[in-house]
Amino acid sequence: MQKKRIWWAVAVPLVLIVVALGFVINRGLSQQQQGTTKKDIHIVTSLDFYGEMAKGVAGKYASVTAVIQNTKVDPHDYEPTSDVAKEYAEADLIISNGGGYDKWSSQFAKQNTGAQSINVATLTGFKTGGNEHLWYKPTTPSKVVNAVKAKLIKIDPQHRQQYTANAKRYLAKFGSLTKLQQQAKQQLAGKRYLATEPVYDNMLTALGAQSDSTGFAEAVDAENDPTANDIRKWQTDVQNHTVQFVINNPQNSGRLVKSAVAYARNHGVPVVNITETKPAGETYIQWQTKELKAVLNTLK
Structure with missing residues (x-):
């Protein structure tokens, strides 16, 4: 079920939004100056297991940052910092769980209009009021991996074969x-x-x-x-x-x-x-x- 949390009745703290927008603008100007070719792809995920899936596809062609990677942290109560806002603003690919589970991640993803984005809730056909713990659906990993492959090919088409091979190799581990x-x-x-x-x-x-x-x-x-x-x-x-x-x-x-x-x-x-x-x-x-x-x- 979606969380009914009072502190989410308002938007992500204004200071984080301002910081994020500032980095998005700077990132966009930098890309215009450098051209469209990306030498280092940066992937940011809200949850570490999505980061693992992304790394399995990207291999050596991208760095991956996962925000929540500690079992002592309750993801529902997590509040992002300005450093997290910076990570999202500089990302080339963002993976959020969605479904109301990590609203801060979904919001940062919307702010970074220059990045590719994957919302797992959308990917898996989540309906409002459903169960947002989507990584426990048996079909989710293959959907996420294939979505990451498609996004990376869009960002970096010259390594299409490597991303395709990496995705196949990673999914084979699920046997x-x-x-x-x-x-x-x-x-x-x-x-x-x-x-x-x-x-x-x-x-x-x-x-x-x-x-x-x-x-x-x-x-x-x-x-x-x-x-x-x-x-x-x-x-x-x-x-x-x-x-x-x-x-x-x-x-x-x-x-x-x-x-x-x-x-x-x-x-x-x-x-x-x-x-x-x-x-x-x-x-x-x-x-x-x-x-x-x-x-x-x-x-x-």
Whole structure:
């Protein structure tokens, strides 16, 4: 669900907009002076796993900067700095998640009219009110990689063959994860689960599982307290073991969330931690594989 955050009721702080516009103007003048040929392509992404995908396609022909790359940072509450505004203003290709998840990134992308831009929400057919954790849709990586390839070819057509080969090589690495997801469809079909937030819903529902915690998860996702009925339903599902596991986002440390997770553990319902950001030192594929295996292990 899209975030209902009071601080986003106004635009990105004016000082950041002014800084960003200033860099865009300077960048545009510099390009006019140097001509249209780019020697160093710079890619900026809001989230590190999109940066990894971009680097997989670009190879040595571009540098990549990812803004959020720490599991201790809650992407929903992130506020960009003037340095981040500068990165976006100097970018040649910008990748935003979209869907209301990283509004600051989408806004900076609009300000840099000289850059190519990819909005993953648009790319994946996101509808208002949908689940904005788009990197957990099994089809998202291939769509992002192919979009990056197309944008890089537009920016730097002389390396078309390299970008095409890099994209094919990177996507080939998904073979084992794709196989695991196919196996998971058989094991997760019809299984029910609870979630503190709908972070992993895009993956689990695509694999045939069903969430029993819509009210609880959506309230937490919108930074509201779950209702008494939401909490009562959670406890009833746990007590009756009508769910096979609980999905917990450890990046949310709210009191009611901690209490709900503890209640599940105390009643013998397995809890799987699923993060919104990629752990340091892991590739996107390793991260996704580890999390899905952890879910499947609860069914043994």
